[in-house]
Amino acid sequence: MSTPKSVPPQHQPQPDSGADDYVGSGRLTGRVALITGGDSGIGRAIAVAFAREGADVAIAYLNEHADARETVELVEAAGRKCLAIAGDLADHAHAEAVARETLQQYGKVDILVNNAAEQHPRESLEEVDAGQVEATFRTNVFAMFYLTRALLPHMKRGSSILNTTSVTAYRGSKHLLDYSATKGAIVSFTRSLALQVVERGIRVNGVAPGPIWTPLIPSTFSAEEVAEFGKKTPMGRPGQPFEVAGGYVFLASDAASYITGQILHINGGEVVNG
Template identity: 55%
Template sequence: MSDTRRPEPPYPKQEQAPPGVTPKMDPPPDHGEHSYRGNGRLEGKIALITGGDSGIGRAIAIAFAREGADVAISYLQEHRDAEDTARLIEEAGRKALTIPGDVSKEDHCAGVVAKVVEELGGIDILVNNAAFQRTYADIADITAEEWDTTFRTNIYAPFFLSKAAIPHMKPGSSIINTTSIQSKQPSPQLLAYASTKGAILNFTAGLSAMVADKGIRVNAVAPGPIWTPLIPSTMPQEKVENFGKQTALGRAGQPAELAGAYVLLASDLGSYMTGAVIPVTGGEMMI
């Protein structure tokens, strides 16, 4: 049965220009604004979340702040969404830092980490969550430039950011990558995006082993279909209308429903987890 926080399809027809913004979504996503309750699991920690202005990133930011962390969010140019997320962080009594710019560029990524360290005093948690996607029916329609943009945003950026952050991380720190069910069940129309999500799985596994002796844990969360601005701004309207209907739960997931997985991996609750992938897929199997 549907409820106001977890509505079932069909969803209203809608379309946005990429990358999309939260206020135009119908129904509005649930990021845990009214439901997430913290337990001090990240007290005194400093977190950086890419793509933290909206969607999954906003839900993570709310949860981390309510668990006691100061939170920096990087985002492309969606200033209103970023301001709304920063306000929610500050309402939880924590420091918020917003950093706009393109994470596909290495110098920007290095600058983001440097700013977080300078203004917040360090970095304990890095969440590589920013993503770029577009849908195409024919490989001939995908330009080399767009393929490059997808890879630079989705897999180069986690490399750039991890490389910059690790020298500042103490034992007990955590890197969390956002992969996708697309890494195991690629949709043909999301060829470039799905390819990067498969690469993120291997990046997570390899990096986790590389930094284990530093006491840094590296894990990933694999969402299924989640109701974020990326959906109405990058998918055909008929796909948007029935988004998530194919899952066992019969609906798209809400960003708030992923927050707990990131808190687990960022906190001492997940202290014996590294190289792991947590699927949050509404019942779709990660095979």
Template identity: 55%
Template structure:
């Protein structure tokens, strides 16, 4: 029986959103999810890993046997809670705080991961931000640059350094969005970055395939994460996700297993693809 919430209490918060302030807090891993060593002995770096989808990916990866490094901006409380969840699974968790829009920081985050955890097998480019605007004329130069810095430029920065450490069998997973396919009139700059991530994923896959490194993506639909109450007004939040075929938003716990698949050997013949986890929003790929 589907017991996921159909609506949410009206709520708003400042960017970046804080998971511990959400009502209800997102579901990170479903009861009954059993790990089976799909990522045993691997090391994964996850950007935006403090909360939402990133947190769920970190916990699922840990349950599958991986040690984790998570990169986040300044959400220290959320990051520490994620670390506790990973360590509860018996795995190591390295916290790295900084601005993914800065290439120097991204380079050093990868190097620190390799130094502290020994190697890098999986890179999950998941950090993102969005700022709703009804009119393109209200999108400031600062907002535009910030959104592109965080959402797409950071992926270039992390991959450039990660490739110095990854070996055959490694995986890169990029978080795009359903908005890359049909847009969102309130999220022009965000949707544009997600379209860029789609093309980045497909092209990078071609570039590194001969190295034995697989590149794929996940395109979530409406998922209940801190990004939502930090981006929209109370009325939008209350109705968030109700236009899907399931009449509700998804939970991070329902997205993270797709990342497990793409990070593991189960997807050995999957490359340059994007998985759609969106509650039935039909898209043309």
């Protein structure tokens, strides 16, 4: 797998999900994974990696139907099944329906990846209105509570829950106050739930990506910010989604059987507290 390069301002390539050259080794054979935000970016890369490792997949997404169809095709090309379910997970009734439909389709869920998120950069706190705060927390935190609550009674010993937090939970972001706050909440949720379910044999961990080149970046930041995106990392470039997906594979696999309540930092070399 070739080493990704920095992203020049005049050329914005599609995020690399690893679909062309990820080679699995059967680490998730026979398992079923439900991935939120699985239509593109990190979620798609996780879906592809899990499929290459032998898992059948369900993806939950909002309304990006064309992206979701492409993810389904990539998973099926890896020889695994893929169920795509559209709708707003911030609606607890829909979150429960997603859990129910996935269980009806596959009979079980071994791995839950809470990955769906939204962000809205603002220059000052005064620009962050009540509607934005509520929307960000509903998507990033409430949806995670709703879906995890719906699936947890059906998860058996050996199951794994993986939550996507962010480097911003540890070092902050002056332009992403509400987003960063939700990612801090996800860290605490991960640690607390891990303690609650450890005796049930269920592991709960998180991944804290740094600057990763996903469709969210050019859609939410200015051209100037996009041009500099990731350049301040020790590696001097943003990461690609496939470079994050391997961390989820590891945490979901038996190789991480003695790891719970932890956050894996995938950020190009930045050392953060926690």
